[in-house]
Amino acid sequence: MFVDTHCHLTHPPLSSDVATIIKRAEAVGVNFIICVGTDLESSQTAIVLAERFEQVYAAVGIHPNDAAGIVESWQSVLTNMLTHPKVIAVGEIGLDYYWKNTPREVQLDLFRQQIQIAQESQLPMIIHNRQADNDLQVILDESGYYHGVLHCFSSTAEFASAMLGRGLFISFTGSVTYRSKRTQAAVQTVLLNRLLLETDAPFLTPIERKPQANEPAFLPLIAEVIAEWQNLDVQTVADQTTQNAIALFRLPI
Numbered sequence: 715m716f717v718d719t720h721c722h723l724t725h726p727p728l729s730s731d732v733a734t735i736i737k738r739a740e741a742v743g744v745n746f747i748i749c750v751g752t753d754l755e756s757s758q759t760a761i762v763l764a765e766r767f768e769q770v771y772a773a774v775g776i777h778p779n780d781a782a783g784i785v786e787s788w789q790s791v792l793t794n795m796l797t798h799p800k801v802i803a804v805g806e807i808g809l810d811y812y813w814k815n816t817p818r819e820v821q822l823d824l825f826r827q828q829i830q831i832a833q834e835s836q837l838p839m840i841i842h843n844r845q846a847d848n849d850l851q852v853i854l855d856e857s858g859y860y861h862g863v864l865h866c867f868s869s870t871a872e873f874a875s876a877m878l879g880r881g882l883f884i885s886f887t888g889s890v891t892y893r894s895k896r897t898q899a900a901v902q903t904v905l906l907n908r909l910l911l912e913t914d915a916p917f918l919t920p921i922e923r924k925p926q927a928n929e930p931a932f933l934p935l936i937a938e939v940i941a942e943w944q945n946l947d948v949q950t951v952a953d954q955t956t957q958n959a960i961a962l963f964r965l966p967i
């Protein structure tokens with residue numbers, strides 16, 4: 715059994731037929747999916763999907779690229795969502811210095827505030843980081859709260875080590891199927907008991923399934939590359955990463 719720990723069922727084309735997407739995932743052993751919000755609206759939709767489908771859990775949060783133009787009352791809206799029994803994390807939150815549409819100061823401020831919200835509710839964080847290693851580390855160290863996962867890890871093996879040392883989990887997407895030396899080195903730094911799998915669908919389709927949109931049913935392709943790079947069998951990777959997801963997100967499954 716697999717858990718897709720990061721998927722955007724709220725985004726097209728997945729959003730147009732979630733029931734079929736879930737069925738296709740189950741057919742290959744991907745039995746649970748964490749649907750991750752990127753703003754208040756998609757977070758609310760993630761909750762609706764979690765209510766509708768037993769296999770779906772929700773994470774709620776505001777992505778750094780969606781930081782501009784959020785309503786003033788966002789904190790109370792988000793905090794309210796966290797009381798829902800199927801909301802299992804705050805995410806995705808973090809820093810993105812690749813896209814320039816949100817000023818860094820705005821991102822840093824929003825990230826700090828969402829870390830605090832996660833900490834107050836004792837929920838894990840799903841953290842987005844693109845080209846912002848230094849500031850991410852500074853902000854996390856400032857908070858002292860390291861409960862969560864660095865999703866779609868794309869940094870160096872050294873940064874992976876530094877984050878693992880603080881207690882964070884690290885998760886990998888279909889980008890492992892592109893087999894860069896840098897990603898391989900990062901994967902080989904992460905012990906299996908701290909590693910999670912995710913598709914980040916509909917984005918980051920594994921190379922074998924291009925040009926289709928990504929979906930949770932493609933998760934086993936990611937496990938295959940991780941297994942090869944860690945010299946393990948796929949079943950071991952499936953079992954351990956599923957246990958990790960259950961433990962980190964306290965999934966009642």
Ligand SMILES: [Zn+2]
Nearest residue numbers: 720750806914
């Ligand atoms: Zn995402």
